[in-house]
Each structure stands twice: as structure tokens, then as C-alpha cells.
């Protein structure tokens with residue numbers, strides 16, 4: 001590298017920087033090239049009246065245990081923006097947190113949105129970026145971003161089948177030539193899995209268990225299929241029979257059975273999409289397989305479950321949690337070949 005090239009490199013770094021945001025129902029992630037993930041926070045806002053008191057982790061701790069006058073809310077629900085104004089405020093807070101430390105002159109921002117978002121929702125996201133003083137703001141559909149993040153050749157004429165399973169929303173999409181050929185989404189995901197486990201413990205054992213414990217149990221002992229026969233989880237909660245604190249040892253097999261309805265709904269939706277795709281693209285999917293991304297893809301053996309149900313190869317993305325934000329960051333470099341909105 002010559003001195004001149006080095007100089008140019010430095011200039012480039014100073015003048016232009018990209019910020020990719022995965023604006024999810026459960027988590028918001030911000031990624032910067034060369035720096036990696038610079039922010040990872042729950043998508044939660046704490047409010048007093050109309051004023052934002054806290055966002056992210058601090059606000060999440062207030063969920064369900066707020067003192068008088070403060071309420072903690074999730075502005076995105078089931079992957080759609082339930083409260084535009086709040087979603088915009090939250091996004092502004094997150095962005096300003098990372099750009100305050102990196103005062104670049106020219107900043108490009110790319111934000112992932114669910115594939116079915118309306119114009120109004122898109123405008124809310126765009127205006128959040130613009131209010132932070134960023135002139136170039138782009139939106140990318142989350143399944144496309146996730147597919148790029150897994151290294152799929154989405155810009156080529158080849159059928160890429162992706163299932164992005166987040167907290168409140170699962171998106172199923174077939175992508176070819178940089179665009180979505182077919183897609184569907186269902187309001188099921190990691191949070192629905194937690195809710196069904198919670199309901200199961202309540203109905204079957206009259207145990208009331210908090211969601212953070214259920215989340216931990218799912219990560220340790222939650223299996224989509226083939227749970228280890230000896231694996232158990234010791235739940236702590238309120239026993240409603242005895243009206244007091246109690247513990248309950250549950251076999252992993254029982255959890256597998258309890259969560260089946262959520263998983264089979266996802267498999268069913270994926271089968272529906274597969275049946276509708278043109279034969280040429282279907283042949284691509286049969287040989288390349290389906291890629292499984294999103295935080296809920298981390299459920300043990302979820303890939304195996306889907307592949308048995310669908311009779312197709314299913315591969316879990318290497319880092320399913322971050323592939324959408326990494327993919328969005330990469331996409332900004334070949335915007336001309338992708339369908340983007342700004």
C-alpha cells in the first residue's frame with residue numbers, strides 16, 4: 001500500500017461511515033463495518049407521561065415492576081410498529097447513542113423492516129433517521145438482509161429460501177435477483193414459545209412462572225425435537241395450589257411437547273410457501289436447502305425439526321442473532337442491485 005493509498009483510505013474512513021440497524025420486536029442491534037456490533041439492546045421504552053425516561057436494558061428492567069407514574073412499553077409488537085411516535089423516539093435514542101461517539105461527516109443509515117410493513121411505518125423509520133441528522137437513510141426488508149448476512153447469493157437468479165424467526169414474528173421468504181419472490185409472515189416466534197410454556201405450566205401444574213425464568217429454561221432445556229431423555233429443568237415460581245413459592249422439575253420432553261403447536265405452525269407456513277414457488281426455484285431450494293435465521297433459530301434442534309417436517313435440507317445460520325444486521329450493513333454497498341427504499 002502506498003502512502004497515497006493509505007491517505008485515501010484514511011480519508012474514506014473519515015468522510016463516510018455506515019450504520020446498519022436491525023430494528024426488531026425484541027432486540028435492536030446496530031452494526032458498523034470494522035467495529036462490529038456497537039449496540040444491542042431490548043426494544044423497550046420507559047415513559048413517564050409523554051416523556052421518555054429510559055430505553056433499552058434500563059427500560060426492560062422496569063417492565064412489570066414499574067413504580068407509580070412510569071410505564072415500560074414495547075413500541076414494536078409482532079414485528080409491526082404498534083406506536084410510531086414511540087418507535088421513532090426509541091430509534092433516535094439508540095442511533096444518537098452510537099453516533100455521538102463517532103461524529104462522522106457523512107453517515108449512511110440502513111434499517112431493516114419486516115417485509116409487510118406499510119408506507120406509514122416506513123415513513124416513521126425514515127423520519128427517525130432524518131431527525132438524527134442523517135441524510136441518507138435506506139430501508140431493507142429483514143428477510144433479504146438476513147439472507148445476505150448468511151452469505152446467500154441473493155442478487156443472483158437463484159432461489160434462496162429463508163426463515164427468519166424472531167421474537168414476535170417469523171418471516172418466510174423466497175428471494176431471487178435481489179427481490180422477494182414470495183413471502184409470508186406469521187405472528188409466532190421466540191416470545192410465543194415462551195408464552196405457550198408459561199401457559200402450559202399454569203394449566204397443568206398451577207405454577208405461575210416469570211417470563212425471564214421461562215426464557216432461561218427454553219435456552220437450556222428447550223428442544224424442538226429429540227430432547228435428551230435425562231434432561232430436566234427446575235422451575236421456580238408460585239404454586240397456586242399451596243399459594244406459596246414452589247419449585248417444579250420438568251422433563252425437557254414435556255417442553256418439547258408443549259411448544260410443538262408453535263413450531264408446527266411455522267413448518268406449515270413454510271410448506272405453503274414451498275408449494276407455491278415456481279419449479280426452477282424449487283429445484284434450487286431442494287439442492288441448497290432452507291436457511292434458518294433470527295434469535296429463535298437458536299432453539300435446540302429447530303433445524304432438524306423443520307427438515308424432518310418439510311423433507312428438505314435446513315441449515316441454521318452461523319450467527320442467527322446478528323445475520324440481519326450484518327447483511328443490512330453489507331447490502332448498503334450494492335444498493336443498485338437490491339430493491340431499497342429511501
Ligand SMILES: Nc1ncnc2c1ncn2[C@@H]1O[C@H](COP(=O)(O)OP(=O)(O)O)[C@@H](O)[C@H]1O
Nearest residue numbers: 024025026027166167190191294295296298299
Ligand atoms: N438460545 C436460544 N434458544 C432459543 N431461543 C432463543 C435463544 N436465544 C434467543 N432466543 C430467542 O430469540 C428471540 C429474539 O430473536 P430476535 O431475532 O432478536 O428477535 P426480533 O428480530 O423480533 O427482535 C427471543 O424470543 C428469544 O427467546
Ligand SMILES: [Mg+2]
Nearest residue numbers: 024166294324
Ligand atoms: Mg429480527
